[in-house]
Amino acid sequence: MKMYIRLKVIIVLLLMAALLVGCGQNSSKKDAGDNETTASTTIESRPLVLNNEKDTVLVYFASENGRYLIPITLPIKPTKEAAKVSVEKVLAGPGDWLLSSTTPEDTKLKDIYIRRNIAYIDLTSHFKNFEEYEDIEMAINSLVLTVTEFQEVETVQFLVEGKVIEEINGFKLDKPFERPAYINSLSNINDEDKLLHVYFSDPNALYLIPVGFAVNKNSTISQMVESAMQELVKGPPLNSDLVKTIWSGTKLRKVDYDSEDKMATIDLSKEVMGYGGGAAAEVLLVKSILFTLTSIDGVDWVQILIEGDYSNYLPEGTDISRPIARPEYINFVNP
Incomplete structure (x- = not known):
């Protein structure tokens, strides 16, 4: 009889121990879940701070x-x-x-x-x-x-x-x-078109202004380069309050694209030099070409030819004897 009572006590104690362990595990799981929720909330919403300065x-x-x-x-x-x-x-x-x-x-x-x-x-x-x-x-x-x-x-x-x-x-x-597909536009653009940006000048010759325009969705990179340059050479509409950066009368003689070097070569007629100098005009000329063409995915470098020849310098000293990359900054203002 005593043995039977001892056995019952042992069984009850074991059941109580198992119950306590189970409660502890549930509590741990609950605490872990709370921590996970807090961590998740922290990860999902945070100050917009960059990794680098x-x-x-x-x-x-x-x-x-x-x-x-x-x-x-x-x-x-x-x-x-x-x-x-x-x-x-x-x-x-x-x-x-x-x-x-x-x-x-x-x-x-x-x-x-x-x-x-x-x-x-x-x-x-x-x-x-x-x-x-x-x-x-x-x-x-x-x-x-x-x-x-x-x-x-x-x-x-x-x-x-x-x-x-x-x-x-x-x-x-x-x-x-x-993010908007284009920054500014002077014409209707359809969703199925490819988008390019051509850079014209403001009336004060201080800033380059990007204007979106559409090309056929099946256009090759070479065709996009040609289309962009034709728009740049043609210039903006008269009622746009924008100013062309390439001298009137300039013709686009030829365009080449090297996919291996990601380089566009453009050949312009001698009229491109018609501005006759002036640092502001020269900067707008070169930068408008560079920003326009390097906005095309696949173009990292631009080589400028005049009448089919490699020229060393433009009148104000810009070196165009070799390919030029996209400038680091656009419209830099130092207050």
């Missing part, structure tokens, strides 16, 4: 007449918060650089963070002070273009005072924005 930012302001968006390179103090700085630069406006602001006066940045490659830009209520649909569209495009210059960002969601708002002046803001 940057000492320049590329921001987008409006042209002096407000018709076009212009990429402007600005020097900044080295920082990993370059995305935040770039948005603050856009909100602050361009000062007196013969450019225009795209956002309403007094708009401030409350916060900027990233979640799953979506940048969230939280702005003060002043951001709603737009009068025209086109104005809010330009403001959104300028900020989206600015922030998607950072490879960490794929799309941009706008908040006002911490909340997603449905619309401003009929312009929908309830979903994230992708």
Whole structure:
């Protein structure tokens, strides 16, 4: 009888021990789950801080007449918060650089963070002070273009005072924005077309302005180079308030493309030298060609020929005797 009682006690103790172990395991699993949830939340939403410091930012302001968006390179103090700085630069406006602001006066940045490659830009209520649909569209495009210059960002969601708002002046803001396919346009562009950018000058000969145009979706790189150069040589429409960078009368004699070296060779007629010198004209000439052609995927280098010959220098000293790469900066402004 005593043996039987001892056996029952042992069985009860074993059952209690098993129960306690099971509860401990469940508690551990619960705690682990809570930690995983916290870690997941931390990973999904974090400050938009870069891995490396940057000492320049590329921001987008409006042209002096407000018709076009212009990429402007600005020097900044080295920082990993370059995305935040770039948005603050856009909100602050361009000062007196013969450019225009795209956002309403007094708009401030409350916060900027990233979640799953979506940048969230939280702005003060002043951001709603737009009068025209086109104005809010330009403001959104300028900020989206600015922030998607950072490879960490794929799309941009706008908040006002911490909340997603449905619309401003009929312009929908309830979903994230992708980077626009083109920056400016002077003609209709279809979704199935290939897009290129040609760079013309502003009326003050200070800035290069990218203008998107369409080419056939089946165009080869060589054909795209030729199409882009023909547009550049032709120049913008008279009512565009843009200025051509290549002297009138210049002809495109020939185009070649070397896929191995990723190099486009363009042969221009002697009229291209018609500007007769002048540093500003020469800089716009060369840079407009370089930015236009290297905007084509597959073109890293450009060789400029004149009347089929390799020239050493242009009148103001630009070396065109060998292939030239895309300039590091566009429209660099040192305040």
